[in-house]
Amino acid sequence: MMEDLLTHAPALLLAIPLLGAFLTPLIDRVNKKARSAWVILILVVTQFIMMALAWDVFTQGAHLYTMGAGDPTSTIPAQAAVPVRIVLQVDGMSAFMGLISCTVSLAAAIYSLAFMDRESGKGRFFTLLLLMTVGMLGMEFTGDMFNLFVFLEVLSIASAGLIAFRVYKGDAIEGAFKYIVISTLGALMVLFSVGLFYGQYNLLNIAALANVLEYTFLDKLALGLLIAAFAMKCGAVPMHMWTPDAYTVAPASITAMLVAASQASLYALFRVCFTLYGVTLNLTTVGIIIIALGLLSMFVGVTMAIPQKDIKRLMSYHAISQTGYMLLGVGVGLYLLSKAEFDTYGLRAMEGGIFHIINHALYKGLLFLTAGAIFYKVGTRNLEKMGGLAHSMKYTAIFFIIGALAIAGIPPLNGFASKLLIYESAYQVSPILSIVAMLVSILTLASFVKVFHSAFMGPRLDISDNREVPKSMLAGMAILAVGIILFGLFPDWVVSHLVHPAAQALADQAGYIGSVGGV
């Protein structure tokens, strides 16, 4: 039973939320409470299977699942010489990202139960939320370029629908329009590069493509398109203009999901650089490009954040800035890949960048959820119109402090652990990288001190309802806060059991190709 479950886990993880999503509107017609229970049940089951699969991947090695094959592990059918079917390939990195997506989705869904209680059309809201989960998991598991495009579009459409969820507000539609135009353009760039690959090699499978890739002019063109598309989707400067708009107007729980969705694009970027191209790349040039994107995002993000007056817009710019850390860490790894230093501090840098992905998903998710809680109580996102909230919202204030200290990299919270890894290893490449990273960290702290002061300190605000936010919202925030504290207290365990296998899997191109075989 357990073995069957694990064998089919990659397909089940896509099938269960997908089926759940399409049944949600039907159940919603019958009974609203049953619908909420159904959505949470689906996400809890998904989370459980994801944890089982991740544990198996981290201890036993990568999982392969061939769609439509009698034996899911046989990637190449008898009549063919190459993998023609869609293969789901879950290695350490995919499992790591899958864990993030599932956890954030679950926390966001629990939070939404109370947070969305003043809105109508919640059946559709939860349908799209589940579809977003499917899109993220699909992007992270797939071993097929065209499939990647399809899941990217599933994710984009569901996200755009949710960003525009408050259709009675003009700005929500405006943000969603920007998001969908940018996403579609990015997805078409991905599709074009899929065409370039197929025209040259007659292949769509990532592992098989990586095996025969010759780094011709067309491959370089495809690389440029893919990097541009995924950097745009993950909100790296200079393609970041959609991020603050879309993050600000989406309901807070969806903003937390959008953070995880951007990270799925980040994962796709890393997968393309490390696995699809890998050692055939001109590693120095591409590494420097990724590092430069990272530095730009870090610095521009934080400087744009400081003058913001809208609490969610401010946090969105910080999200851009934090994405820079991940790009920096993994970019340093890419720069050093196949050099002698890789085994000493190149891999450390990648571990830092990858560890930062999960930390960011947790604390940024938490911060957006606290911003949502403030919005729920006060009805505004403007920092100048709020104050004194610590009197009535003690738990929210505590959660905010945890998130703010984590993002600023204050020990013993998780942000410190991953930033330290990045500082140490980036310093070996060039001290300037670490100096910029630390400077950005200080500015981040300054910015969040300001937010804390204007939102939570000061005299009691004159609002009619002075109670704490509902319990389900606190529960959603608590899931993420517990994660932050645990990861901060036991960083060594997390790095050696989760992050190290993920970084190793990402760097091990030959292993990824070899597990599919054939060709």
Next chain:
Amino acid sequence: MIANIPYIAVVALIAIGLFAILFKRNLIKIAIGLTIVEAGVNLFLITLGYRQEGVAPIYTNLPEGVSIPGGMVLPVPQALTLTSIVIGVAILALILSLVIKIYRHYGTLDAARIRRLKE
């Protein structure tokens, strides 16, 4: 040369579409630009799989005694294109419905005047 004409058309379509997305201020024209880029990419995929004098790929294996001079065209790019068209329709419908809502809220389709978020 004659075989390259579709590729020239692909580049032209994508360039025209990108021009519309980047420089037009009317939201409907931006939507049209996206559709043109998509048409260019779809044409690219279809052209990749085409063979001179080929026929539609209906059979897995040809029946005994039948031979086709050009062979069959490649089925995979056609399947990709179909998927991409379906996705494109969904996206276009979503974008246009957003445009309708924007017009109701702002009373204009001029991108330069739709900037409540910028304040």
